[in-house]
Amino acid sequence: MALLCVCATLLLLLAAPSPPLYGSAAVLAGFIGGSLLLIVATAFGTYWMMSTTLRPVRAISGKLATIRPSNLSERVPLPSHDDEFRELARATNQALERAQAAIQEQLRFASDTSHDLRNPLAAMRTEIEESLMRREETDWAETADRLLDSVERLQELVSNLLEISRLDAGVVGHHDFLNLGVLVAGELDHRQSKVRVVRRFSSGVMVNGERIGLTRLLNNLMDNAERHARSTVRVTVEHRGDAAVLEVYDDGNGVPPEQREIIFERFARLQEARAKDAGGSGLGLPIARQIAEDHGGTLTVEDSPSGARFVARFPRPTALGSPDR
Template sequence: MAPEDEPADAAPRRPRRPTSGLSVRAKAVLAAAGTVAFAIALCMLALVLALQHNLRASADLDAQKAAVAIKGQLGRTQTMPKRAFIVAPGEVTIKDASGRTVTPVAPTDPSAAKPTWHSTPPAELAEPPGAGQPYSVKVSPSTTSLDSATGLLLRQAAPAAAGLVLFVAGLTWLLVGRALRPVAAMRQEFTEITERALHRRVPVPPARDEIHRLARTMNATLDRLHRAMTRQRQFVADASHELRSPIAAVRAQLELVLARPSRTDWPTAVHKALRDTDRLQAVASDLLLLARLDAQEAPPTAAVDLGALAAEEVRRHPGALTMDGDQEGVAVVTGSRVQLSRLLTNLADNARRHTRTTVSVGVAVEGGTVELAVDDDGPGIPEADRERVFERFTRLDDARARHDGGTGLGLAIANDIAHAHGGTLTALTSPRGGARLLLRLPRAG
């Protein structure tokens, strides 16, 4: 039965690794020591096997020489001796021509390098055979030197191997600790960075290694976060300032109406309150759209005919907007029709507020790019302000004023929509003498 605090269909948890709670320093020490220990073990195994192979081959060669010598000695003997002392490295087995074994006796001098065997022939050989009797001799190789050499090697190499592993572990501990010292400094500094101290940065080590790149990446991230927080605070301050004016105006009007209800021109008061309420609604709608654009919410996308969209905008404002050329069906981009329509409306409204006569809208296709230009013959935008004009709540002294009906968010929204669709929005000088706002979007393939 599943525990009460876990769903019955919950995926089984993976068992924790034994090293999951260790620090990077400890893991590096374990990895280095384990690697060295494994390498030493393999080398020791190879050395022992090679030593055993060589000693075993040498013992076999000694046994073979001893067997040849014994066989030659017996072949030169006229009769089989009653007792014989045989010098051999190991146990000796002698057989006569009929296959009967001359059983050897234990060596008389076990401590000798080559044991001396005391051999007595069996009873059937009481009558020794004649001279030249063939014998087969088998001498077992001795394993004494093999065992002694292997034991000596292991007894002497084991302490040296253990010392080497400890040395590598200690050296790794020191080197990894020194290498991670900048990480500790970065961590200490990073823990002290709060929303009130976003100007602080982690120290960048001088070495051009991974930690150096990590520190630079962290500082770059902090730079972006600092800019975003500064932009958000400025945005909140500007939004509060923008909302304060219409709210204060509505409040003043309502207080005045309540103070003099009998002498109030109610239609005029309601009209003013409604106008300020419309302004509040416009600012709130723009702020909501900007919040969605900042969150990078992906809207439904489809093929959008930018030429047809511009023609619809011109038809909604007859006399105030004119269309240059006809690119319907050709200037097709991929994106959100609602957002692109809002972008075009913002550009047209901005141009209409500052033009002297009419605003022209032109759409063109340049290779794989669709260009939409909105031109006016107004005072234009100074070159020094052509980047700042796309910031939120920005009004130029001679071209942006609160009494003209703008919220200071139209071009900022248009710029964000252009970037969200993979395009750009730039302010230039119009051939008509005023401002040109040029939108470039990738053409739909």
Template sequence: MPILSRPGSVRARCTLIAALFAMSVLVVLGATVDLAIRWRVQSDAYSQAERVASQWSPVARDGYVPQPIPANEPVDLIQVVDARHRVVKSSRAASATEPLSMLRPPPDARFQPRTECMRGRCILLQAIRLSPAPDAAVVYAGIPEPDLLATHDLEYAVVAGTALFTGLAAWTAWVLVGRALGPVEAIRSRISQITVSDLSMRVPVPRGNDEITRLATTANHTLSQLEGAVEQLRQFASTTSHELRTPIAGLRTQLEEALLYPEDVDPQQALRSALATAGRLEAIVNDLLLLARLRAADPSPPERIDLGELVAAEVRAQGGSVPARVHAPRGLEIRGSRMQLIRVLDNLLTNAQRHAESLVEVSVEPADDGVAVTVADDGPGIPPAHRERVFERFVRLDEGRRRDPGGSGLGLAISRDIAHSHHGTLTAEDSPRGARFVLWLPLVSGGPTHRPATGL
């Protein structure tokens, strides 16, 4: 059977629970019905016997009882028995010598119901004492025990009905749970077909707005995110391989030339060139390691940082050939990693110093329940079409390659990842002249809601 073949399945467990619940209810209901029917039949039999006995008791008290006593179905067992248990009068169906019962009701309780069984036969009778006198006779009126009470047919019927309805409840639960879990099985089957090499498949979404529909929708959304993440990882691996291949190939060429043509190649110059290439490789690898750490959880707990004080300190520490004008009020506190934020500020200030013509402006202002750090220069600026591309890994515009040939192309990508890890943003915004980067971070507590001015 399906239930026995898969005892651990949700469908089997739900069916078993439904069957046990139905059986429990039906057993209680069946027992109640059985007892109620038995009590009703027995009560009706006693009532009929009492009615017939009550009819003959005054007649017997006056001594006018005929022989045999007339009787009708179903109460056809009638006797008048004296104090010595001798049958005085009886109906045709009752014995003329043996009393129906040896019961003599006491004077203070003249009406007594009784069930008498002898020779495998039971009788439901009513005994009525004619008077409180010691020698008063007793009238017995009895009815043979109905078959419903004499046999267990009623119990058999209750058991059969309980089994039938329990099986029906189990079958209904099996079918309904199977239909309800059909979409889950379809989702499981589809997920089992999805592999890392092909994440384009999606699970079927059933109709409606129930839990299974929302589960399928969430699963598809997760698969979409996973597919995007895997695709980004592939692109990142491909781009990283390409970026590392060029300096490695150059380094190999320089070393081979130094070995093959020792007379034509200056060893000192070859070593300096190789060391510069190794330095660029080291910078790329370090930036890649930092990106990997940013993707993982930061083991160090965040700390409260006065962002204005931190910005002012970094501008002073960096110096630079181009003067910097700073507006960084204190009191604007954020929560985060000091070393990571120093890395962001260092990247932004280095870029601004590299491209500025005469001035770098840095400001710290409250904005939208947070604080915005703006770093602007008066250099050539970034074309609007490339303002998002500069945050991609290994993307370097022509102007950047010209001014810093040894850069890794990961500084702004790392800076944006750090901003996101602090629940903030880093964007390149419009500026009357030059480039303008805005770092927004949430304050520890709510702050002003006005945005900083877009111009400088």
């Protein structure tokens, strides 16, 4: 642009009429010089303003480049001015906090998993070593029965871990319009329960869900209820307001109010649960809750005169499928 102005000035000087268009060559030269000065000042001001404005972005990107999985506790600096860049920095720090919490959760999960895997493996190794040391005295059929218990525990734990991995990865199966009462009744017909199971189903309770996931939720609740029930488990399927409700109630000792959320933490097991079933993994109820939440519902422990009452609520679908599915 400056070169263009100089060329224009020379052309005007060479082709200027008499008398000069701008009165004199000095006036024209002053005009051109002022224009050049204004252009230079504008360019410099624009560069300085953009550099100052984007300085917080450079600070944020520079800090992000130094953050590694091992130091996710660090945060990007917040700009002094309350503007869009400060909002960007705040959102970035929130994302880092979520990433840090997720990694810490994964580390705890890996630690708890390795501990639960070691226990049955150690028991199996001890049983085998003792049997080999007393080969002639060992009842191999009885030893096999004890080893089978540990193998079943490992199998259940691995199955739960695979289910958790699937849920954490966000793997969603095919959802259909399902009759919840029909689904629950079919599963209960195939169970060999150690206690009496009382059913109370309403007709036409429909949900939009994944058959395998809902079946896993029901079985986990039933396993927990049968483990703690004295004699009876009641299963209810009905509509309550805008929700389709599945309720599993046992007549055991119940869950203290202050521990109703703890039991949904992974690998968390109350003292009573450990006494009743030393081989449990503490993953059944967390998996059941995650399945309910993946279906847009909830799973909670609610008040009851005695025992534990687990209530799963699912949103009623806007369109109903075939009632016999």
